[in-house]
Amino acid sequence: MYPENFRYTKEHEWVRVEGDTGTMGITDHAQKELGDIVYVDLPKVGTVAEQGKTIGSVESVKAVSDIYSPLSGEVVAINNLLATSPEKLNEDPHGAAWLVKIKLSAPEEVKELMSAADYHAYAGEE
Amino acid sequence: MTQPTAALKKTPLHATHKRMGARMVDFGGWDMPVQYSGVLDEHHTVRQRVGLFDVSHMGEIEIQGPEALKLVEFVSTNAAAKLKAGQAHYSGLLYEHGGFVDDILVHKVADDQFFICVNASNQDKDYEHILSHNRFDANVENAGPRYAQIAIQGPRALETLQKLTPVNLAAIRYYHFTDGTVSGAPARIARTGYTGEDGFEIYVAPGEAERLWDDLLAAGAEFGIKPCGLGARNTLRLECKMALYGHEIHSTVTPLEADLAWIVKFDKGEFLGRDALLKQKERGVTRKLIGFEMKGRGIGRDGYEVHVDGSPSGWVTSGGPSPTLNKNIGLCYLPAQQCEIGRAIQVMIRGEGVDAVTVPTPFYKRAK
Numbered sequence: 001m002y003p004e005n006f007r008y009t010k011e012h013e014w015v016r017v018e019g020d021t022g023t024m025g026i027t028d029h030a031q032k033e034l035g036d037i038v039y040v041d042l043p044k045v046g047t048v049a050e051q052g053k054t055i056g057s058v059e060s061v062k063a064v065s066d067i068y069s070p071l072s073g074e075v076v077a078i079n080n081l082l083a084t085s086p087e088k089l090n091e092d093p094h095g096a097a098w099l100v101k102i103k104l105s106a107p108e109e110v111k112e113l114m115s116a117a118d119y120h121a122y123a124g125e126e
Numbered sequence: 127m128t129q130p131t132a133a134l135k136k137t138p139l140h141a142t143h144k145r146m147g148a149r150m151v152d153f154g155g156w157d158m159p160v161q162y163s164g165v166l167d168e169h170h171t172v173r174q175r176v177g178l179f180d181v182s183h184m185g186e187i188e189i190q191g192p193e194a195l196k197l198v199e200f201v202s203t204n205a206a207a208k209l210k211a212g213q214a215h216y217s218g219l220l221y222e223h224g225g226f227v228d229d230i231l232v233h234k235v236a237d238d239q240f241f242i243c244v245n246a247s248n249q250d251k252d253y254e255h256i257l258s259h260n261r262f263d264a265n266v267e268n269a270g271p272r273y274a275q276i277a278i279q280g281p282r283a284l285e286t287l288q289k290l291t292p293v294n295l296a297a298i299r300y301y302h303f304t305d306g307t308v309s310g311a312p313a314r315i316a317r318t319g320y321t322g323e324d325g326f327e328i329y330v331a332p333g334e335a336e337r338l339w340d341d342l343l344a345a346g347a348e349f350g351i352k353p354c355g356l357g358a359r360n361t362l363r364l365e366c367k368m369a370l371y372g373h374e375i376h377s378t379v380t381p382l383e384a385d386l387a388w389i390v391k392f393d394k395g396e397f398l399g400r401d402a403l404l405k406q407k408e409r410g411v412t413r414k415l416i417g418f419e420m421k422g423r424g425i426g427r428d429g430y431e432v433h434v435d436g437s438p439s440g441w442v443t444s445g446g447p448s449p450t451l452n453k454n455i456g457l458c459y460l461p462a463q464q465c466e467i468g469r470a471i472q473v474m475i476r477g478e479g480v481d482a483v484t485v486p487t488p489f490y491k492r493a494k
Contacts, residue, residue, distance in 0.1 A: 059425055061361060062160070
C-alpha cells in the first residue's frame with residue numbers, strides 16, 4: 001500500500017527523494033479521508049517551499065485541506081494534470097497524481113519523516 | 127468544544143450505517159453518515175435513479191387541541207389556515223425581531239392537529255420557543271424520539287416505494303402526505319424532500335426504521351438505489367437553492383433578505399416577527415441572498431468574503447461544486463443595490479479575489 005521508498009509526514013503527504021529532487025504528493029489515506037477531490041491548488045514554479053509550511057490546497061466536495069511541504073526547497077515542477085483532472089488524486093495518489101517536485105535545499109530534513117511501516121501504523125491508528 | 131464520540135446522538139439506523147460502511151461525521155451533535163459510495167456518485171444517483179437517506183436526526187413537534195391552528199399561525203410565517211388536511215408547506219419560525227428561529231415543514235393532519243418537521247440541532251430550541259408563546263388551548267409535544275425519518279429521493283423513488291405500500295403514491299401530490307403503511311408498519315408518507323427531485327419522506331416508529339431501510343434498498347435494487355449521506359444531501363439542496371439553517375438563514379437574517387418572501391403571509395393577521403418584517407419591507411431590505419457562479423479557478427465556500435468593485439460587500443453562505451452542472455456555484459449575501467443578475471463579483475479565496483458572476487436561481491430545476 002505505502003511504497004517503501006517514500007517518506008511520510010504526519011499531515012499525510014509523501015515524498016520520494018531522488019538525488020537533490022523530492023517529488024511529493026498526498027497519501028492514499030489522505031485521499032480516502034477527503035473523498036471526491038474536485039480542485040487542487042498548487043504553488044507556482046519557483047516558489048520557495050519550507051518544510052511543514054503550506055504550499056497549496058486540495059478540495060473535496062465538502063472541504064478544503066492544506067498541503068504542507070514535506071521538505072524545504074524550490075518548486076521546480078508542478079503536475080498540470082491535476083488542473084484538468086483533480087479526480088486523478090483519488091485514483092492514483094502515489095503515482096500519476098504527484099503534486100510538485102522540489103529542488104531540495106536541506107536534504108537532511110528527510111530524516112524527520114516517517115518510514116512506510118511507521119506511516120502505515122500512524123494512519124491506521126488515527 | 128468537541129464532545130467525546132460517546133456523547134454524540136445516534137439515529138435508530140446508526141448501527142446499520144456502521145455495518146454498511148458509511149463514513150460518519152459529527153453533524154450538529156449527531157453521529158451521521160456523510161457519505162457511502164462517495165458524494166458525487168450519490169448525487170448523480172439521486173438525480174438519475176433513486177437514493178435513500180436517513181434523516182432521523184430531524185426533529186418533530188406535534189401541536190394538538192382546539193386552538194392548534196391559532197398557535198401555528200401565531201408562531202409561523204406561512205398561512206397554515208390555507209392548508210387542507212393532508213397538505214404541508216414550508217414556513218419560518220421567527221423571533222419578534224424578524225430573524226429565524228428555524229425553517230420548518232408544517233403538515234396539517236387534522237383541523238386540530240399539526241405535525242411540524244424541524245432541523246435536528248434546533249428541535250429543543252424550537253420546542254421551547256413555541257411553548258413560550260403558547261397562550262392558546264393547544265398542547266405542544268417534542269415528538270422527535272417517537273419518529274425515525276427516511277427520505278427516498280429520485281426519479282425512481284415512487285416505483286421503489288410503491289412496492290412496499292398499499293397507498294396509491296401517484297395520488298399524493300407534491301407537498302401532500304397521507305398516513306398508511308410501508309412494509310406493514312404504520313407510516314406517514316409525505317411527497318416532500320430536500321433534493322429537488324421527486325420523492326418521499328417517510329416517518330415511522332424508530333423500531334421499524336432498520337427493517338424499512340433494508341426493504342427499501344431491496345425494493346430499489348433493480349433501479350440502482352444507493353444509500354446516501356449528508357454530503358450529497360447538501361450538494362443536491364444547494365443546486366436547488368434550498369436554504370440551510372446556519373448558512374442562508376439564522377437569527378439575524380429575515381425571510382425577506384433570504385429571498386423567502388413567499389413564505390411570509392402578511393395578510394393572515396398577527397404572527398411573531400410580522401411588525402419587524404413590515405417595517406423592513408417599507409424601508410426596503412439592505413441585503414439579499416443571490417446565487418453566483420465561479421468564473422475563475424477556485425471554489426467559493428461557506429464563509430468566504432465577497433467583494434464588489436474592490437470592496438468587501440458580503441459573504442458566501444453555501445458554496446461548492448455542482449455535480450449536475452459541473453460548475454462551482456454558491457449563494458451569498460450582497461447589498462441590495464449590488465445584486466442584479468450578471469454582476470461581476472470576486473470571491474476571496476485564501477487572500478486572493480477570484481472572479482465570479484451573479485446568476486439566476488435555482489441553479490438546477492428538474493424537468494417535469
